[in-house]
Ligand SMILES: Cc1ncc(C[n+]2csc(CCOP(=O)(O)OP(=O)(O)O)c2C)c(N)n1
């Protein structure tokens with residue numbers, strides 16, 4: 001390749017100035033010799049020769065501005081080489097016709113990039129069948145989570161728990177109660193207050209094959225560590241071409257707590273559900289908390305497991321079977337009905353459930369869906385329901401913009417637009433940081449009346 | 463540079479710097495105000511008038527009092543975490559406004575929107591009131607950056623706990639503060655525990671005054687229960703920062719008597735340990751004894767001070783209990799500055 005081309009200093013550089021020639025015609029150059037200096041508004045660079053030979057021609061004069069990348073700038077011929085044809089000097093760019101915005105008659109432009117193949121569809125499994133007559137045990141969500149971890153710690157020596165106050169203090173919210181006593185300090189590990197550090201450490205341990213459960217005292221503090229969750233854990237499998245797995249669970253209370261103000265009270269559901277590579281689970285009932293946490297710990301993927309402080313003390317029936325593991329990515333139809341669909345998850349289910357009870361009492365046949373998993377989202381169950389009811393209300397504690405409800409609305413529009421008999425309505429937390437004052441905090445949260453009002457609106461009842 | 467052996471601790475003063483009569487009385491009043499205010503807040507929390515988290519400063523009064531007495535009020539900036547009521551009272555913020563914020567009322571310092579952990583004052587240069595452990599260290603370094611940028615001669619006083627001292631951004635801040643010679647004093651309030659974790663269980667090295675060693679930031683360990691020693695060390699550190707020599711670290715050895723927040727099982731320490739601090743090291747008792755011994759005050763005059771302070775606290779509590787909640791429309795204000 002006898003021609004020396006104008007190099008790019010960066011992937012985005014399109015043109016530059018040929019500032020100075022350091023060789024002249026007739027010079028003999030060898031590889032590594034500096035031929036010229038080029039400049040852009042951001043940087044200066046030396047152009048080195050990669051070949052040996054004699055400079056036959058300098059095609060661009062010193063001091064020329066706006067030399068396009070890949071324009072031939074010099075001709076160097078090695079021993080025995082001849083120029084086939086003198087290269088033409090770079091032509092000045094032709095003035096382009098002003099593009100018209102109105103091209104109604106023009107044919108649709110042909111795509112210039114190959115279309116991405118469609119994403120493969122995630123097929124969730126159904127809940128396992130329970131043996132007939134199985135005993136159901138009443139327990140709190142707190143106990144259910146605690147049992148799930150204890151069982152998985154017993155089952156797999158690679159599972160360990162790390163976080164602030166998880167061991168000696170028995171957990172800031174007592175989710176890890178008695179685990180230190182049973183499993184010892186090598187597996188139940190108290191950390192300094194250093195979220196970014198211990199989250200990164202745990203991800204590293206997962207790369208090396210362990211199965212860490214990272215407890216964040218609350219998800220608010222995981223913002224110190226969000227880089228390790230997203231940049232390190234979520235993307236590792238993809239970046240490594242499928243080689244390096246990050247089997248890790250990040251868990252802790254998420255969402256609104258009571259009267260703790262803006263920095264300690266917010267819902268991260270939508271944030272994490274945005275990220276490919278993560279699995280995001282947000283259970284409501286005690287049974288789901290147990291079955292899905294066990295699934296999360298066994299998952300080969302990084303899982304963000306969003307609990308809720310206010311739900312920790314609520315009770316539910318959990319089947320007493322040896323190994324109760326629920327499928328990730330499968331919504332649960334909490335009540336089937338034909339008039340309207342309400343979709344929610346986690347704490348939102350409390351508002352949605354209470355609203356459903358009242359609406360059913362008023363004669364409306366409500367279908368209530370608990371998403372349980374937010375990524376992969378079981379949109380099929382939602383779509384099937386909307387095809388039946390024609391009306392949809394979503395309920396969540398998080399902010400409206402870019403929320404879970406916003407995403408569901410978009411997907412239902414794409415997949416079931418013709419089945420809708422009313423616009424989809426979202427009931428969300430208000431679009432404000434969480435205030436401290438008792439009256440304002442109440443106003444900032446979604447509530448049962450708002451859910452009922454939304455259902456009345458989409459069913460055109462008053 | 464003046465303190466060559468930066469990595470090593472500057473020597474603790476062997477002779478205790480004495481306070482003048484005025485200083486003793488001032489320190490006594492300030493610390494007593496914090497103590498009585500916090501006791502009242504604890505009581506009101508128990509009555510359900512205050513919600514959420516409420517971190518009391520009882521036992522640590524000498525730290526913020528001594529440092530603030532050595533600072534230029536209204537000029538030097540202060541910033542801390544969520545254990546912030548004492549800082550505001552000593553800096554001169556209105557006790558009624560602080561208490562009304564604790565009860566979430568319109569007349570609160572943050573108009574009811576912040577709560578215990580989030581109060582601020584531009585006028586007094588108090589920048590909070592921060593709920594995320596460690597965040598105030600970078601923010602405080604930024605206040606010092608602004609001071610240097612403007613050349614306004616102010617110093618930034620950034621307080622944080624022994625637990626916060628393990629956050630990564632603390633060291634990122636130390637590095638920048640020294641690299642750019644920023645006028646900041648890092649005040650570590652080492653009360654031995656971060657929630658239920660003792661410093662020994664969380665820190666590889668427990669002498670926090672040397673945590674700036676690899677950045678060449680001088681540090682001192684100070685008896686944070688003696689307001690005179692706190693004041694003396696703070697004068698030295700603030701002068702160092704103000705004169706352009708860069709950051710300084712003060713590790714205040716102190717103790718919190720109450721639980722971390724209001725609900726705290728307190729199984730991580732013995733009753734004896736708490737009792738020992740209260741009986742033998744109490745910062746307010748120390749001053750009281752000296753005031754009487756020196757004849758600066760009498761039992762009678764001290765009673766008068768006590769009565770004055772109680773009146774202030776009672777007034778604040780009554781105000782905070784009866785003041786109205788914010789108007790519902792406040793939900794939608796203060797989200798962004800309207801142009
Ligand atoms: C980033 C972050 N992690 C965890 C918490 C929860 N938390 C609040 S205070 C605290 C202990 C802090 O201890 P220390 O720094 O010693 O201050 P102290 O409470 O003793 O004044 C913890 C873990 C938080 N608020 N922010």
Ligand SMILES: [Mg+2]
Pocket residue numbers: 623624625651652653654655656657
């Ligand atoms: Mg502490």
